[in-house]
Amino acid sequence: QVQLVESGGGLVQPGGSLRLSCAASGFMFSGTTMNWYRQAPGKERELVASISSGGGITNYADSMKGRFTISRDNAKRTVYLQMNSLNPEDTAVYYCHTRLQRLGTLRDYWGQGTQVTVSS
Numbered sequence: 808q809v810q811l812v813e814s815g816g817g818l819v820q821p822g823g824s825l826r827l828s829c830a831a832s833g834f835m836f837s838g839t840t841m842n843w844y845r846q847a848p849g850k851e852r853e854l855v856a857s858i859s860s861g862g863g864i865t866n867y868a869d870s871m872k873g874r875f876t877i878s879r880d881n882a883k884r885t886v887y888l889q890m891n892s893l894n895p896e897d898t899a900v901y902y903c904h905t906r907l908q909r910l911g912t913l914r915d916y917w918g919q920g921t922q923v924t925v926s927s
Contacts, residue, residue, distance in 0.1 A: 809833040816921030829903030837881040845899035
């Protein structure tokens with residue numbers, strides 16, 4: 808079955824950095840676009856970044872441009888999110904996501920989420 812498992816979250820001070828990882832299994836990882844989403848208290852889940860199957864095309868939400876970097880290692884079936892210059896507004900649960908055709912239709916698959924807390 809499809810599995811996405813995030814890791815790397817934690818508590819960090821403002822201005823600090825974290826690197827999140829998402830380990831994927833159960834599907835052809837190298838042929839799929841991968842995404843990071845986040846959900847902060849009182850806010851809807853929002854797209855943070857996406858990366859194409861080969862890693863050559865990346866997209867970021869405006870608030871993350873210049874601070875966050877998405878990357879992937881297809882041999883390891885892992886996607887990463889490097890987060891720099893973190894501020895308290897980045898506090899959220901971060902989710903790994905992909906969309907695959909299953910049972911005749913496109914379905915969304917999510918990891919369990921990893922908590923990122925930015926606080927002094």
